[in-house]
Amino acid sequence: MAVLTEEQSMLKDQAQAWVRDESPVQKFRQMRDSGTPKHFDEATWSEISTMGWAGILVPEELGGSGLDYATFGVVLEETGRQLVASPLFASGLVGASALMLGGSDAQQKSWLPDIAAGKRILTLAVDEGPHHGPIQTALSAEATGDGYTLNGQKVLVFEGVSADGFVVAARTSGSPGDTAGITLFLLPADIDGIEATALNTADSRGYANVAFNSVSASADCVLGEVGQGFALLEGILDRARAGLAAEMLGIGAEAFDRTLEYLKTREQFGQVIGSFQSLGHRAAERFMQMEFARSCVEAALRAIDAGREDVPILCSLAKCQVGEFLHDMSNDMIQMHGGIGMTDEFDAGFFLKRARAVEAAFGGQSFHRRRYIAHFGI
Amino acid sequence: MEPAQDLDTFREEARSWLKENFPEKLAHKRPPGIAGFGSKLTGNWKVWQDRIGQKGWSTPTWPAEYGGGGLTPDQASVVQQEMRALGAISPIGGFGTMMWGPTLLDVGTDEQKKRYLPPIIRGEIHWCQGYSEPGAGSDLANLQSFAEDMGDHFVLNGSKIWTSGAMEADWMYGVFRTDRDNKYEGISFLTLDMKSPGVEVKPITLISGESPFNEVFFTDVVVPKENLIGEKNLGWNIGKRLLLHERQGIAGSGGGGGGVMGGSFDLEHVAQEYIGLEDGKLADGAMRERIASQKMFAHAYALTGRRFGEEAAVHGPSPAVGILKVAWARDNQNRQELVVEMLGNQGLGWGGNEFTPEELRNVRTWLRSKANSIEGGTTEINLNLVAKRVLGLKGY
Numbered sequence: 001m002a003v004l005t006e007e008q009s010m011l012k013d014q015a016q017a018w019v020r021d022e023s024p025v026q027k028f029r030q031m032r033d034s035g036t037p038k039h040f041d042e043a044t045w046s047e048i049s050t051m052g053w054a055g056i057l058v059p060e061e062l063g064g065s066g067l068d069y070a071t072f073g074v075v076l077e078e079t080g081r082q083l084v085a086s087p088l089f090a091s092g093l094v095g096a097s098a099l100m101l102g103g104s105d106a107q108q109k110s111w112l113p114d115i116a117a118g119k120r121i122l123t124l125a126v127d128e129g130p131h132h133g134p135i136q137t138a139l140s141a142e143a144t145g146d147g148y149t150l151n152g153q154k155v156l157v158f159e160g161v162s163a164d165g166f167v168v169a170a171r172t173s174g175s176p177g178d179t180a181g182i183t184l185f186l187l188p189a190d191i192d193g194i195e196a197t198a199l200n201t202a203d204s205r206g207y208a209n210v211a212f213n214s215v216s217a218s219a220d221c222v223l224g225e226v227g228q229g230f231a232l233l234e235g236i237l238d239r240a241r242a243g244l245a246a247e248m249l250g251i252g253a254e255a256f257d258r259t260l261e262y263l264k265t266r267e268q269f270g271q272v273i274g275s276f277q278s279l280g281h282r283a284a285e286r287f288m289q290m291e292f293a294r295s296c297v298e299a300a301l302r303a304i305d306a307g308r309e310d311v312p313i314l315c316s317l318a319k320c321q322v323g324e325f326l327h328d329m330s331n332d333m334i335q336m337h338g339g340i341g342m343t344d345e346f347d348a349g350f351f352l353k354r355a356r357a358v359e360a361a362f363g364g365q366s367f368h369r370r371r372y373i374a375h376f377g378i
Numbered sequence: 379m380e381p382a383q384d385l386d387t388f389r390e391e392a393r394s395w396l397k398e399n400f401p402e403k404l405a406h407k408r409p410p411g412i413a414g415f416g417s418k419l420t421g422n423w424k425v426w427q428d429r430i431g432q433k434g435w436s437t438p439t440w441p442a443e444y445g446g447g448g449l450t451p452d453q454a455s456v457v458q459q460e461m462r463a464l465g466a467i468s469p470i471g472g473f474g475t476m477m478w479g480p481t482l483l484d485v486g487t488d489e490q491k492k493r494y495l496p497p498i499i500r501g502e503i504h505w506c507q508g509y510s511e512p513g514a515g516s517d518l519a520n521l522q523s524f525a526e527d528m529g530d531h532f533v534l535n536g537s538k539i540w541t542s543g544a545m546e547a548d549w550m551y552g553v554f555r556t557d558r559d560n561k562y563e564g565i566s567f568l569t570l571d572m573k574s575p576g577v578e579v580k581p582i583t584l585i586s587g588e589s590p591f592n593e594v595f596f597t598d599v600v601v602p603k604e605n606l607i608g609e610k611n612l613g614w615n616i617g618k619r620l621l622l623h624e625r626q627g628i629a630g631s632g633g634g635g636g637g638v639m640g641g642s643f644d645l646e647h648v649a650q651e652y653i654g655l656e657d658g659k660l661a662d663g664a665m666r667e668r669i670a671s672q673k674m675f676a677h678a679y680a681l682t683g684r685r686f687g688e689e690a691a692v693h694g695p696s697p698a699v700g701i702l703k704v705a706w707a708r709d710n711q712n713r714q715e716l717v718v719e720m721l722g723n724q725g726l727g728w729g730g731n732e733f734t735p736e737e738l739r740n741v742r743t744w745l746r747s748k749a750n751s752i753e754g755g756t757t758e759i760n761l762n763l764v765a766k767r768v769l770g771l772k773g774y
Contacts, residue, residue: 002685003692260769275773280765287764288701295681321678366667373670376646378660 002298007067008074014051015078022047025347028083032204038162039206040085048084049118054092057100063113064096068305069239073246073297080250083350085205087121089243090158095122097239098167098184102224102232107186111165120164122186124236125154125210132363134169134233137182139212141170148172148222150185150193150215158361160208161198163189167236168212172227179230184223191215203350203357238315241362242300245318248358249290249297252326255333255351256290259283262337279336286332289325296321313375320368323359330355388453392460399429406465413501415472416546427469431500436470437479439691444495451691470501472543478505478551481620485608494569506572508538508552508594509617515540516759518553519562519614525554525601527610532556532568534576534599540753544579544592547572553617556610567613569605576600586745587728622695624754625703626686645669645713648720665720672712679705697767700760707750707757714744 004012023044031041048054056072058064072093079088096115099108099122114120126134139152150170157166165188174181187194193215196208224232260283263274273279300318303311330352334341341348359365401422411417413427430436433447438454440446449457461467479498482491497503514521523536534554544550550570557564570577576599581589608616649669653662660666679702686699717740718725726741727733751757766774 003688260771263771272772274765274769274771277762277765277774280769280771280774281758281761283769283771284701284761284764287698287769288705291698291701292675292678292682292705295685296678298685299681317674317677320674369667369670369674372674373666374659376673378646378649378655378666378669 001294002302004074005071008071011056011071012074012078015053015075018047018051019078019082019084023079023084024082025350028085028204028350029347031085037198038159039204040087040159040162044084045086045088045118048086048088052116053088054096054118055116056092057096058112058116062108062116064116068301069242070298070301070305072243073301076243076247077250077253080247081254083251083354087118087123087159087162087206089240089247090123091115091121091163092118093243094124094158094236094240095165095167098122098124098186098223098232098236101235101239102184102229103186104220106220107223111186114164121159121162122165122167123157123159123163124240125157125160125166125168126233126237127155128153129155132360132367134182134237135179135230136176137169137171138176139168139170141172141183141185141217143172144216147216147218148183148185150187150212150217152212154210154212156199156207156361157196157210159206160196160210161206163196163208165189166194166210167223169229169233181227182229182233183226184229184232185217185221186223187215187217187221191217201357202353204353205357234312237362238300238311239304241315241319241368242297242304244358244361245293245297245300245315245322248322248326248355249293251351251354251358252290252293252322252329255326255329255348255355256283256286258347259286259329259333259336273336282332282336286325286329289321289328293318293322293325313372316363316368316372319363320365320372323365323368326355327359327365385452385456389456389460392453392457395433396460396464396466399426399433400461400464400466401426404466407467409467409469411469412471413469414474414498414504416504416543417469419469423469426466427501430468431470431502434499436468436501437475437499440479440483440495440499444491445499446495451688470499472501472504473507473551474498474503474505477507477620477623480623480626481616482607484619485616490607503548504543504546506541506544506547506550506594508541508550508554508570510540511537512539516756518617519565521553521555521565523554523596524558525556525566525568527556530603532601532603532606534568534570534596534601536596538594538596540582540591541579541594542591544572544594545581550594551607553613556613560611562614563611565614565617566610567607567616568601569607570599570601574599574601584746585748586742588742588746590746619695621755622697622699625699625760626690626695645673645716645720648717652720652722652724665716668716672709672716675705676709676713679709697763700755700764700768703754704751704757704760704764710750711747714740714747718744 052065053075055064056067060066076089092115096112099111111122115122128138139150141148141150165186168185168187170183170185171181172183193213195211199207199209201207263279263283264272266273296318300314303314333348333351337348340346403422404426409423413419419427434442434445435447435457438447438449438457439451442448475498479495482494509518511521511523523538525532525534550572552568553565554568555564556566576597578595580593582591582593583589649660653660653665655661683702686702721737724733724737727738728741762774765771
């Protein structure tokens, strides 16, 4: 791991201790079994907010701690390790990023203090079809009077049921496939015409499909510039990708550690199974993938913090590399544990189900491979 | 780490030194050969070799008292950045700067450092590495070349194999048996002058038709006692330490199949020229995806090399660099395979005018790359080492 700043080390220690003592995977299991409609535990979210994690990015004068993405990544890696279910990523990272990149003073003042305090949840609504495709945005925002009328549907919106507000990618002109004509709107969840339908997914986390039926939005609901929203959207999405990649690194690292421990303790044929080369080499291969993924995730987060030009390419690299690692690791976790890995009583299944959900979110490996290579003129 | 302000001042100094001393005509040119690895440079390249060698900037972080640059890692990366901006490439390199020097800095006496390091830093001595033997490849500690202790000197008999650059080498460092009864604690680390009577070098022709490797035979070669590095019979740990530097050095070379061994083809350029675009994208969608994977792997590898380098500057080399050796081989081999496949009907020319010089060169480079997963520890041995030393698994 890269050399950490003092603040990052402190937060890492704090996060490590908290997830170990207060929110281990067992807590996630309880949440799943409880059938809570929000798909996270209120008390857990409240503790996270009290520790100030939802305000890591938010400036101090708006109630946050004004730290950077690399620091947020350190925390998300730790929460990822124990599959902590909360709106921390969706609201504290993605929602806050949207406001910090595109929000007016008024929008920031209205939302950021509450996001930092965990009082309100703001989430991004971008995808409309089976695959991530921001450029395919079709949800229409028609200019009417001095505002807009929104019609369309968003799918698999993170924390869509519990959200207090949505950042919505809409089309004010052009056609799906055009970068021009996309406009972002910042809308409260409780206005007329917005209807969120909870989804029941394998990873037991909170998502909703959100319908927009003749939703009236005033002009001051626009986030950023009318018709020029694609660059802003990409900026938000790249932050989401890098942040989620940090969480994925934690999920994969925990899966790796648990599997390695099993290889060292499970005995067959009178010896620990980790002494068999076919398993030892595979563990070494996963270790290599994990180290490569870590380098990419850290580089992407740091590039965002430094405002570098290669942020898009590094975020695609990070999301893809960590996705490949997590994909293979979650499969190997089951395979190397054998029969017990297939049981619901054992945690391996949680890692596998969560892995596929986060791999696909904000673009899967295939999406990011294509986005990456497009930079090289072929 | 220095405050940013001091680094800015240093950057100015570095820039003006380079402006005065780097011959402009060499900008963005690759050296015709490597001083310290088989080449005697002439003209502007010799001028540049002497100047950068004198400044110690081919080995920027080595201590100034032995002729190194004496720079901090941050300053060294400033020098690197400024050299890149000018298109200035140091012509000094080889085993001396990559592995032998760093190892000597770790384990050598002050006297040995003063003796060996300055000519390495100036690129004056070409070192080769005497490690593998016919019966000691992956199981290196099985080596049998025997240095018999005669009191004030050793007498060496035996042979080494797969010795890169031995034909042109001035000196060899290596591991030799000094006790036949102890496998690991019977090995000593020695240096020897390749001009010593009894040293004979025979090139080995590879599947590429080229001969980068050699066999070296020793018949009653006299090696003075002062050429012993560390203690007698305790050379195995020094030898292993050097391999960590080797893997770290390979890692630091940054991936992408560049460097001395790499080919000159860029995947995207080969793709454009030999496959072509349709609607701005490569016409072969499957190949486009494979190129993307390959380039991303190379990119991740380069970032990891840089990260491990930063961490090694603080903690010393880690056994985890074994994965970089594995990745380096995989990166280069996959890359070479993709190029051959994309060249298609032009891909396997062995000679004649129906193939371009680049196409012909590429066949040899592709074949040479098959050794990448064998030399410097096979991929399998490196995975064993990672399983054992990094992951703590038993039985390796």
